[in-house]
Amino acid sequence: MAVCFLSASAQEEQTVITFQAGKFTVSVLSEGGGMRNSDLLRGATPEQLQKYLPDGTFPLETQVFLVRTPDKNILIDTGHGKNLFKNLQTLGLDENKIQTILLTHLHGDHIGGMLREGKATFPDAEVYLAKKEYDYWLNLGERGTAARNVFDVYKDKIHLFEPVEPEKQAKDLIPGVKAIAAYGHTPGHTAYLIQSDDAKWLIWGDLTHAMPVQMPCPQVAMSFDVNADDAVRSRQKLLAYILENNIIAGGMHVPFPAVGYISKGKTEGYAFAPMCFCEGI
Ligand SMILES: [Zn+2]
Numbered sequence: 001m002a003v004c005f006l007s008a009s010a011q012e013e014q015t016v017i018t019f020q021a022g023k024f025t026v027s028v029l030s031e032g033g034g035m036r037n038s039d040l041l042r043g044a045t046p047e048q049l050q051k052y053l054p055d056g057t058f059p060l061e062t063q064v065f066l067v068r069t070p071d072k073n074i075l076i077d078t079g080h081g082k083n084l085f086k087n088l089q090t091l092g093l094d095e096n097k098i099q100t101i102l103l104t105h106l107h108g109d110h111i112g113g114m115l116r117e118g119k120a121t122f123p124d125a126e127v128y129l130a131k132k133e134y135d136y137w138l139n140l141g142e143r144g145t146a147a148r149n150v151f152d153v154y155k156d157k158i159h160l161f162e163p164v165e166p167e168k169q170a171k172d173l174i175p176g177v178k179a180i181a182a183y184g185h186t187p188g189h190t191a192y193l194i195q196s197d198d199a200k201w202l203i204w205g206d207l208t209h210a211m212p213v214q215m216p217c218p219q220v221a222m223s224f225d226v227n228a229d230d231a232v233r234s235r236q237k238l239l240a241y242i243l244e245n246n247i248i249a250g251g252m253h254v255p256f257p258a259v260g261y262i263s264k265g266k267t268e269g270y271a272f273a274p275m276c277f278c279e280g281i
Contacts, residue, residue, distance in 0.1 A: 001159065007263050009244070010141060013246065015029075015030035015083075015087070015256060016028070016029050016030070016087050016090050016091060017256070017257045018091070018129075018157065019259065020041070020199075021067075021194065021196055021197045021199035021201055021248075021274065022195070022196025022197030022198065022199040022254040023069065023070055023197060024067055024068060024069050024176065024192065024194065024203060025065040025067070025068045025201070026065060026066070026067050026073060026216055026250070027063070027065070027067075027068070027091060028064075028065060028250065028256065028257055028258045028259060029063065029064040029079070029083065029084060029087035029088070030083060030197040030256050030258075031060075031061070031062040031063065031064060031065060031079035031080050031082050031083050031084065031109075031236075032063025032082065032083060032211045033059065033062055033253075033255075034059075034061075035057040035058065035059055035060070035062050035172065035199070036057060036059075036210070037056060037057055037095055037132070037209075038053045038057065038058065038060055038213075040134040040209075040221055040222055040223050040224070041210060041213065041220055041221070041222060042209075042220070042221040042222060042224070042225070042228055043219060043220050043221050043228070043232075044213060044217065046253070048213060048214070048216075048217050048220065048264050049261070052194075052212050052213040052216060052217070053210075053212055053213055058151055058209075058211070058212050058213065059212075059217050059255045060210070060251060060253055061254075061255050061256060061258070061279075062079050062080060062109050062252060062253060063079070063250075063251070063253070063254070063256065063258045064076070064078060064079040064084055064087075064113070064252075065077070065203050065250060065252075066078055066088070066091070067177075067194055069175065069176055069196070071175070072099045072100050072109065072174070073093060073097055073098050073099055073100070073101070074098075074099070074101070074102060074177070075098050075100070075101045075122070075125070076101075076102045076103075076104065076203050077102075077103060077104055077110040077111075077205070077252055078101065078110065078111060078112060078114050078122075079110065079112055079113055079114030079122070079252075080108070080109055080112035080113070081112035081113030081114070081116075081121070082112070083121070083128070084113045085272075089188070091222060092229070095122050095123070095237050096122075096123065096124055096198065097119050097124075098122045098124070098125045099124060099125060099126065099192050100125060100128070100174060100271065101114075101122060101125045101126070101127045101128070101131075102128045102177065102179075102190075102192050103127065103128065103129040103133070103190075104182075104189060104190050104191065104192070104203075104204075104205025104206065104252065105129075105133055105186040105188065105190070105205060105206065106129070106133055106136075106137045106146075106147040106150070106186065107162065107186065107224075107270065108254075109148055109207070110205075110206075111146065111147065111150050111204055111213070112254065113149060114127075114150045114153075114154070115149060115153055118149070118153070119153065120153050120154055122194075124245075125154075125157065126157050126159060127150075127154045127157050127158050127159065128158075128159045128160075128173060128174070128179070129158070129161075129188070130160070130163050130179065130188035130189075130190045130192070131157075131160040131161065131162060131188065132161065132162075132183070132185065132187050132188030133186060133188025133189070133190070134151070134158075134196040135187075135188075136186060136188060136226075137148075137151075137188040137221070138151070143269050161173055161179055162177065163180055163181040163188075163190045163191075164180065164181060164281040165180075165181055165201055166180050166181075166237070166238065166241045168191070169247065173192075176194060176195055176196050177187075177192055177193070177195075178193040178195075179192060179193075180193070180209075180236070180238070182204060182205060182207055182228070182234045182238060183230050183231075183234055183235065184205075184225060184227050184228070184229070184230030184231030184232070184234045184235075185205070185206045185207070185222075185224075185226065185229070185231045185234075186226050187226060188236070188257045189205055189206065189231075190205065191203060191204040191205055191238060191239045192205075196208075199248070200245065200246075200247045200248065201247065201248045201249070201250060202242055202247050202248070202249055202250070203250045203251070204249060204250065204251045204252075204253070205251065205252055206252055206253060207234065207235050207238055207239075207251060208235065208251055208253060208254065209222045209252055209253045210222070211251075211253075211272060214235065215239075215265065215268070215269060215270045215271055215272050216235045216265045216268050216269035216270065216271070217268065218235040218239055218267055218270065219231065219232050219236070220232075224247070227280060228271075239262060239269075239270050243262045243263070243264070243270065244264045247262075248260070248261065248275070249262055254274075255274075257275060258271055258274075259274070259275045260272050260273050260274040260275045261273045261275070
């Protein structure tokens with residue numbers, strides 16, 4: 001598989017890493033993170049917790065992905081909007097150079113960079129999200145306010161679509177990118193399949209939050225999944241698909257560098273091997 005590490009930069013909290021993927025580059029822009037308590041998990045047995053999270057905590061970071069194609073600079077989510085702008089600067093980009101934003105879902109840690117003082121942070125960006133996700137937040141009352149502010153400000157630039165099951169030979173949403181259904185964490189939660197030449201990456205949004213336990217035990221859910229049963233089904237389905245098709249995986253809450261390879265777990269479920277910083281060199 002054509003993967004080549006290009007560059008990395010890390011100064012205090014600011015961290016960026018870039019990989020080549022066919023004719024595209026994929027950068028991971030860290031928004032930082034910390035340890036979270038296992039009481040956020042749902043459906044884990046005491047034995048699983050003891051085995052995979054012996055100190056009762058797991059790392060939860062937030063990442064933004066930037067895909068640069070020959071024609072466009074594409075952000076996948078915008079994180080908290082905390083380190084994002086400094087990280088873009090590191091790559092020689094500013095907000096005006098982002099032409100496309102793909103949203104996995106509308107939780108605050110994914111749309112935090114969309115607005116600044118009530119105005120569009122990315123004035124030239126076309127914004128894509130699943131119609132189901134749009135409808136959910138539109139009708140959510142008070143808790144949907146932040147999402148609806150984004151809808152109002154970007155209104156003419158919002159494109160709604162219906163994600164597809166991964167095995168369907170669907171048309172690209174935009175050249176080189178397909179939108180894949182990953183419902184459950186939120187009703188319209190979407191993963192994005194990026195393809196250039198023989199390089200295939202699935203940026204899976206919030207398919208996982210607690211990697212040390214949800215990889216071997218994908219049936220373990222999170223307290224903030226809107227529909228935990230659907231979230232578990234999506235996780236099981238997409239992990240199997242990634243393994244079968246030898247796809248590189250990346251996730252918004254996978255610890256930095258947040259991209260890597262899936263294999264079968266030693267005793268159960270799956271295992272995740274982060275992509276080596278020196279890969280391809
Ligand atoms: Zn999230």
